[in-house]
Amino acid sequence: MLRITGGKVYDPANDVNGEVRDVCISDGRIVDEVAGADVRTIDAAGMVVFPGGVDVHTHVAGGAINFARAMTPENHRDAAKFIHSPELRAGVGGATPSTFATGYLYAGLGYTTVNEAAVPVLSARHTHEELRDTPLVDKSCCVLMANNELLLDLLEEGETERARHLLAWHLWAAKGYGVKAVNPGGVTAWKWGKNAKILSEPVPGYSKVTPAKIISSLAAMVDELKLPHPLHLHCNNLGAPGNIDTTIETMKVLDGHRAHMAHLQFHSYGGDDWDTLRSESVRLAEFFNEQPNLTADAGAILFGDSVTITADGPWQHLLYQLTGRKWGNLDVENETGCGVVPYTYKGTNMVNAVQWAVGLELLLLIDDPWRIYLTTDHPNGACFWRYPEIIHLLMNADFRRECIDKLPEKALKRIYLPGIDREYTLSEIAIIISAGPARALGMPQKGHLGVGADADVALYNDDPDRERMFGHPRYLLKGGEVVVEEGDIRKMVDGREYIVRPSFDKNIEEYLRPLFEQYYTMSFDNYPVEMERLEGADIRECG
């Protein structure tokens, strides 16, 4: 049992805004009161108390990031090193940290829950093996379905009902938590070297299936299945100049269904080509503000070296042609693809400068912090361990102006950031890094400090240098265990894995089995991930 006393508590989900009050913990949960001789007290005077951070969109485990690790050992050579000790495993940090290091780095930010945003069902077993080796954080993952050809074939034939059973079956087979759509139709088209750029045009290889149809059908199915997390959507035309129209069109196509718009920064550009690229964050934010069915994460970028990893194969081919750097591509049979290209965002580059501004603009212009969350689409826009730099930029308009002054002249005419004075409060930061994403993920036990919540609590020094403050919690509690103490990781605990079991008609297996024999190279019985491969699984029934 534990009592945190004297700290300023920020718990926006329970309307607690910087009050000095006690937080009591027993059996891994927040409780009203603790008493007795064995209660440990942490004196949090001078500290702020936050619910543990929740990352709604990150790429930390599985085939894609592991492909990136293979391709870019040079990133690890310069990266932070983790020396093994009786408690800690050895590892490396950098853009694609090893799994144990990933856990340590998240804990080192005060984060306690992460959502791996892109998992092919075919290699979900691999993702779970890596998640099992990612300590200190609770985990969930989203399963890639928007280019699953068995599903698209059913949509082509108008068999929506069966498609929903198929979706639910796959989600359970992968032991996933949510449904992810990446460049709907475009990745399938990429299997023939093509893309799907126009929402209303049939996807190559189909006559009735359009990206719009895939998006609306998936969003509807996710709602019908009553999944805790809405459709997790990576729109078509990521990164392309002028893609704002596609993004707004996508939001219209959703027609009131819930959706989480991933890394919105990469989807809010105007202009016709790279020379005319400009920010369309105002237009996007104004439209988004009127859509209560939607949430989003920023996908902000920071200048520096990164590795881009996405299931969006055609975009990665373009990026390879643009940069002339290494290109990795991995198409996954019948389901999805994956591309890896190392990338350096340069402050002197006009396009990169606009991207940098757009990420911050969206965070500042979308008026409801409960619907926009802090991410960098790790490692695409920047590594997750650089979040404190973004928090600093959001909380300090003067610092922001200093950074804007360093941007190339050409970029300034194309962005809105210089005219924005808003500064985030600590309470709003608590929303965008914890309370909001927990709510979007549908995890009622996360992101707050009310009675019954998981005792995931981060204690930061109330330091005027917000970057230093959020880059190093004094204490971190994970499930009631003190894992970070006086800034050091002192204790190792394994996280749980959250999965959903949506209801589906068992007969779907009889439909799937012969298709598997024909189209897959893995036997049908080997395809679903076995329960025993997951450590500490927490199953949510739905539908």
Added chain:
Amino acid sequence: MAAQLGGKVTCTLGEVKNRADFIIYWGGNPADCHPLHFSRYTLTPKGKHVPEGRKGRTMVLVDVRETPSAKHADILLQVKPGKDFEVVTTLRALVKNQPVDAARVAETGLTLEQLQDLVDRMKNARFGVLFFGMGLSMTRGKHMNSAAVLALVAELNAYTKFVSMPMRGHGNVTGADVVMRWTTGFPFGVNLSRGYPRFNPGEFSTIDVLVRGDNDATLVLGADPGATMPQPAIDHLSRTPTIVLDPKVTHTSRLARIHITTATTGISAPGTVYRMDEIPLPLKPILESPYPTDEEVIHRILEKVKEKPAWTPASFKEVPCA
């Protein structure tokens, strides 16, 4: 290692089955070494978009001699030994319509016409795939050959869909590579002696460490270096304590101080094998074994190791130099 130089454009084997109409095997003999490759993935299956099966596909074999795989090929291109890099480089030039000296092409054992024909076929393929084996990656030029092939395939994507894949074998070598990457950040050749992972192929790869005699002891798991490694490495294995975990007696187990017989993975021990395209397949045991699994043995060794005082930089005692 080649993928570290320029990346890798690849896919899972089901993509090949469902789509590939043009297949190249380079420096490999799947008929003997990967006997199910043709029938399960590449040539004979009727794929979703290749319903005619073998008739819908063209297969080119590039090798230094006519192997048993040749009779499955539509076209055989016989390269002079050690000239693979030159051939790949010529192909890259032809793909980009650069002029090529026919006389120098002839040194490779192939003619310019043959290579131009190959390039035309590659560009006209709907979905092409190039599998390369150790005849390319382990002969003169080594990983630079592989890197050249990977670059060729990447560049072909400006014209059509093309992918490549190394023909990996030797049990679960891909699995070892995959796990090393997520635990240490590097695929192989990792040194943990400073307490954190360092990667330097040529310095920390197994053969180099053994040949230099850097290590005091060796634990061999699922491999038989005594059969494949150079003699100085084998000598070091027999000179120092070597522990082998293996279901069978092997060359290495004969020279080892300790051989622990373990259950055969996949027959009487469960586990995961990563296929050459990095797709994990579960192994479900069908027989019981009186022997412990590799995993059990390693865990028991680890328990004992944990009883010893931990090695940390702080506990490290400086050894005075002579």
